[in-house]
Amino acid sequence: MLSLQAKNGDNTTDLFFSGDEFSFESKNKNGVYLDKSKGIRIIIKALIPQGKLVLKLNTFSFDVFDEEVAKLWVENVNVIVYKDAKKEKKLKIFINPFGGSGRAVKIFNQFVKPIFDAARCKCDITLTEYSNHAKEIVKDLDLKEYDAIITASGDGIVHEVVNGLLSRDDALDINIPIGVIPTGSGNGLSFCLLGNDHGNSVSHATLNVIKGVPMKIDVCSVTQGNQRYYSFMSINYGVIADCDLSTEHLRFMKDFRFVVGALQALLANRRYGCEIAVKIVDENIEKIKQGYRKAYDTSTSCIEDDRDKSGGIKDKFGSVNDPIPSDWTVLNDDVYIFIAGKIPWISKGQIVFPYALPSDGLLDLMVVNSDKVSRMKVASILTSFDESSHINMKEVNYYKVAALRLTPKNKNIGYISIDGERVPFEPFQVEVHPKLINVLSIDGKYAPTNF
Ligand SMILES: Nc1ncnc2c1ncn2[C@@H]1O[C@H](COP(=O)(O)OP(=O)(O)OP(=O)(O)O)[C@@H](O)[C@H]1O
Known part of the structure; x- marks a missing residue:
């Protein structure tokens, strides 16, 4: 990032410059002033990469003798730096x-x-x-x-x-x-x-x-009892919810607390009874993968926003209090892992949904049933999220769905979380609402997951 200032008398000029890493500012009366006959001093504040992970703010300056040239240069650079972004937000x-x-x-x-x-x-x-x-x-x-x-x-x-x-x-x-x-x-x-x-x-x-x-x-609407929540990230039941919510007191460990939570849940050998009903759109992992790649490369993942804006946000599949729609599939198994999400990463190195797209109108769902899966296997699934190798494991069921409902069977074994926040241990229903929220992004995409 660069920040430029040019000063000519008391008039400051809006100067901005940057390649990928620059933005600018014009300076106030405290800036160094050079007499007009001598030119204009341009001060550049730049974010310079320091190692791989950090950008450090540095200041440089140089003098330009032709005011018009300086202005032109700065205007052009400004366009390159900010493109369509609003300056001085x-x-x-x-x-x-x-x-x-x-x-x-x-x-x-x-x-x-x-x-x-x-x-x-x-x-x-x-x-x-x-x-x-x-x-x-x-x-x-x-x-x-x-x-x-x-x-x-x-x-x-x-x-x-x-x-x-x-x-x-x-x-x-x-x-x-x-x-x-x-x-x-x-x-x-x-x-x-x-x-x-x-x-x-x-x-x-x-x-x-x-x-x-x-x-x-996209954002998901989640109905539970008479409550409605909105989820931009993930809805969890089973081991992953336990990892997060049973380790709130270990925040000082940063993301290592999730490892501790996983160990606790597996050692306790918890099984999470539930009925899951889903409106499946795709369950063929190769097709899902191809769909993601095509959407990512061509930026065609966005479905049209044709919602009726009158009367607020409406759930087209009804709420958790309605009967399950007849065209949904009911999976009646106990699970170790149930996680539905709208974004690829749930935390550092945890790419649970490598094929999640920001606005395809669908929710990615991963289920690991507890029948015939050893705890060792669950541990290996939980440690495979960094390379997303879980998607190729036969014990992992990965779906693209439009909506789902989960009804826990065993009273109060574990937690239910929405975007990491604990909600009551009761049935809930989720459906996706396309393109409800904006986030700031330089290139209009999520980072590629490369899987
Ligand atoms: N002053 C506060 N005291 C107690 N809780 C707070 C306060 N401010 C916010 N919270 C709650 O803290 C919770 C966690 O917030 P936040 O997301 O910032 O941190 P985090 O939990 O460390 O990160 P992550 O959610 O990614 O794990 C939220 O549920 C929020 O409602």
Whole structure:
């Protein structure tokens, strides 16, 4: 990232330059001033790669003697740098001071804020004070005041922001994008946007916010009892839900807590009884793989948004309280793993759904039945997500579905989680709503999963 300033008398000129890693700012009266006859000094603030994982903010300057040439150069560079992205964004930022290992505020002030300042973004910051605080604020936020809502947190605050936006009366007309700065322990959405190497890098994530444009993504509606939740990431029952929710007290371990959770669940030999009913669209893994590749290469994954916008968000398959539609398939087995999701990564190195697409109108579902599967095999499935080799294992059932319902059978064995947040241990139904939310993305895609 570069930040340029040019000064000529007291008039500042908007100067921006960058290749892939640059953005700019013009300078105020404190900038170094060269007399007009001597030219213009251009100050460049650049995000320079430092090693593989971090971008570091540096400042350079050079003098230009012809003001017109300087302006032209800067204007052209500006177009290259920002492309369609809005410059100097006004950001509503939520920081969860207790997310991840509890260092979000320090990380934000030290590494994120200086980059936003260099790019002249305006930051309106709220430190979340309790669970659902961000959701409450977003529900009543004057969205016209901002260009994006940013979470400096894990996926929990993203979930709150999504739910806050979609519980508004104007939910179907909302275009404000969400940007993510990964300071939580999971950070699944950040990995989807930035890939495995940079998903935990706050400097890359900040650059993604600065230079990102809105990208539409699907969101799932989940009905449970008389409640409705929205899920952008995953819905979990079985070992993976246990990994997350039984280890909340181990947050200091960062993502290693998920390993501890898996060991606990397997040693306890828990079986998770349930009935799963699904509206299957595809269950042939080769066809699913080809569909993903084609959609990814040609960017044709988006289904048309032809929803009727009157009367808010409507579930076309009804709710969990309705009879199961007759064309759904009922899988009546106990499971070790049940996870349905809309995004490839659920946390660092955990590419559970390598064929998930942001806006194909479908949910990816993975089920591992507990019949005839050893605990060793479950352990090997859980440790295969980094290379997504689980999709080739015969014990793993991978589906593309439009909707599903899960009814737990054994009372209170395990947890049910939506985007990592615990919900009551009761039946739930999920369906996908295409293109409901925008996220900021530089290239309009999730990172490739390469599998
Ligand atoms: N001040 C607060 N006190 C207690 N809980 C909070 C506070 N602010 C937010 N929360 C809750 O903390 C939970 C976790 O938030 P967040 O996603 O930021 O971190 P994380 O759990 O470390 O990351 P991940 O969800 O990816 O594992 C959310 O459910 C949110 O509602």
